[in-house]
Amino acid sequence: MPATLGSPRRKPALVCPAGSLPALKAAVDHGADAVYLGFRDATNARNFAGLNFDAAAVAEGVRYAQSRGREVLVAINTYAQAGRFGQWQRAVDAALALGADALIIADVGVLDYARRAHPDARLHLSVQGSATSYEAINFARERFGIRRAVLPRVLTLGEVAHVVANTEVEIEVFGFGSLCVMNEGRCWLSSFATGESPNTVGACSPAKFVQWQKVPAAAGRPESMDVRLAGILIDRFGAEENAGYPTICKGRYAVQGETYYALEEPASLNVLALLPAILAAGVAAIKVEGRQRSPAYVAQVTRTLREAIDAAFAQGSRFTVRPAWAAALAKVSEGAQVTLGAYDRPWR
Amino acid sequence: MGPTVTIPRFTLPPLVARIGARLPQWPHAVALAAALEAARVGGVLPAAALAALEGRTFRVTALDAGGAADFRFANGRFRPLLRPAPAPDLHLSANLSVFLELLARQEDPDTLFFHRRLAIEGDTELGLAVKNMLDAVDLSSLSRLPMPAWLRRRLGLAA
Ligand code: SF4
Numbered sequence: 235m236p237a238t239l240g241s242p243r244r245k246p247a248l249v250c251p252a253g254s255l256p257a258l259k260a261a262v263d264h265g266a267d268a269v270y271l272g273f274r275d276a277t278n279a280r281n282f283a284g285l286n287f288d289a290a291a292v293a294e295g296v297r298y299a300q301s302r303g304r305e306v307l308v309a310i311n312t313y314a315q316a317g318r319f320g321q322w323q324r325a326v327d328a329a330l331a332l333g334a335d336a337l338i339i340a341d342v343g344v345l346d347y348a349r350r351a352h353p354d355a356r357l358h359l360s361v362q363g364s365a366t367s368y369e370a371i372n373f374a375r376e377r378f379g380i381r382r383a384v385l386p387r388v389l390t391l392g393e394v395a396h397v398v399a400n401t402e403v404e405i406e407v408f409g410f411g412s413l414c415v416m417n418e419g420r421c422w423l424s425s426f427a428t429g430e431s432p433n434t435v436g437a438c439s440p441a442k443f444v445q446w447q448k449v450p451a452a453a454g455r456p457e458s459m460d461v462r463l464a465g466i467l468i469d470r471f472g473a474e475e476n477a478g479y480p481t482i483c484k485g486r487y488a489v490q491g492e493t494y495y496a497l498e499e500p501a502s503l504n505v506l507a508l509l510p511a512i513l514a515a516g517v518a519a520i521k522v523e524g525r526q527r528s529p530a531y532v533a534q535v536t537r538t539l540r541e542a543i544d545a546a547f548a549q550g551s552r553f554t555v556r557p558a559w560a561a562a563l564a565k566v567s568e569g570a571q572v573t574l575g576a577y578d579r580p581w582r
Numbered sequence: 583m584g585p586t587v588t589i590p591r592f593t594l595p596p597l598v599a600r601i602g603a604r605l606p607q608w609p610h611a612v613a614l615a616a617a618l619e620a621a622r623v624g625g626v627l628p629a630a631a632l633a634a635l636e637g638r639t640f641r642v643t644a645l646d647a648g649g650a651a652d653f654r655f656a657n658g659r660f661r662p663l664l665r666p667a668p669a670p671d672l673h674l675s676a677n678l679s680v681f682l683e684l685l686a687r688q689e690d691p692d693t694l695f696f697h698r699r700l701a702i703e704g705d706t707e708l709g710l711a712v713k714n715m716l717d718a719v720d721l722s723s724l725s726r727l728p729m730p731a732w733l734r735r736r737l738g739l740a741a
Pocket of ligand 1: 414423438439481483
């Protein structure tokens with residue numbers, strides 16, 4: 235069933251990231267319908283030093299959000315490592331005991347445990363689960379009773395609409411944030427350099443392997459900022475050049491005599507221009523990336539997406555992107571650039 | 583709630599940096615270490631996060647002011663370093679207005695970093711730990727901190 239522009243069936247929920255309690259409060263205060271967060275360990279895909287929630291912070295966050303009619307989703311979205319399954323089981327139990335509205339899970343083993351141990355729990359299939367077809371999503375519904383699936387950022391808009399039309403499961407798509415392009419959930423580039431990657435330790439390019447170094451100008455070479463991952467040079471920025479995160483996919487490499495962003499440019503996904511079509515496709519939720527960012531980012535992005543989604547819902551095909559929204563999102567983007575990502579690529 | 587004053591982006595004239603660099607650097611270090619120590623004593627900085635800083639040295643450079651503050655976190659306390667280490671474990675450098683925007687939570691450090699307005703050198707993991715520790719601070723708790731009046735004025739907090 236092709237999506238018809240200008241006839242949104244429902245207003246998608248705005249789902250925003252929180253790496254700390256102040257970020258959660260910023261999301262709620264600026265109009266998020268739901269906030270997602272993770273525990274302070276390898277059970278979530280943003281396992282960075284000092285980030286995330288302990289049990290007391292989850293409890294306070296749940297109280298703050300739910301008393302204002304918003305939801306808290308807990309991401310337990312890495313793959314359980316051999317011999318340590320108990321850690322993932324305890325995370326599931328703890329999140330539900332603390333009052334989470336839903337769990338975001340990638341690993342089928344963890345999904346299976348959550349379904350059996352907590353038959354009434356609302357389960358979402360994480361983007362790290364890498365389900366890109368309605369067949370995969372319907373399978374997860376049959377086996378684990380998932381109520382929502384987060385689509386990887388590799389589908390075109392037409393493909394998203396096709397998935398929505400062929401499943402009862404609610405569909406969540408990414409609306410803004412850093413891109414992770416490699417069939418998320420399956421990328422080993424970070425492990426290639428460091429031995430650690432998102433699905434194993436919960437971080438791409440773990441900080442302990444990252445080195446930024448200012449190199450002063452020398453004979454014949456201008457000043458630069460070099461970034462290395464486990465000693466491997468992955469990019470060199472000129473003095474005024476915008477930077478991005480130190481991931482291998484966004485490095486510059488010498489390929490056949492030319493040095494350039496051979497895999498992906500540092501840029502953030504921004505779907506504002508496509509909002510009417512995304513609404514018409516019938517998605518249930520629009521997600522913002524960035525649990526590693528600070529409360530200032532969460533406030534700025536949540537406020538912008540809230541206004542834009544409300545406007546797109548009210549105006550349908552008459553919707554236009556306000557310059558102030560575009561500027562606010564471009565400012566916080568990686569490399570200070572935005573892209574429509576796969577949504578608008580011609581390939582399938 | 584967000585900050586009510588907006589900090590404008592400004593750059594001090596180069597002359598200031600030239601003069602600033604010739605002045606003794608320890609007053610900045612004393613003020614910054616005293617502020618951090620007040621935050622620690624006031625329970626604003628979580629003990630678990632502080633443990634990651636034990637024994638490490640830090641330098642904060644305000645490029646356009648020509649000033650640098652060196653300090654160390656050792657035995658559970660922040661202390662100014664009157665004789666700075668040649669290579670601190672973590673070095674943050676930016677113009678003064680950038681640090682003010684960060685402190686007021688007006689701007690996200692990653693954004694400032696992408697725009698090259700903030701530089702982080704040294705131990706990246708330590709930098710992330712510091713950033714995340716500061717992000718987790720509930721700003722409303724700052725006004726309750728026990729701090730001498732001169733320090734409040736220096737930090738731009740209401741007396
Ligand atoms: S290297 Fe890039 S594509 Fe791969 S996991 Fe990291 S961010 Fe994602």
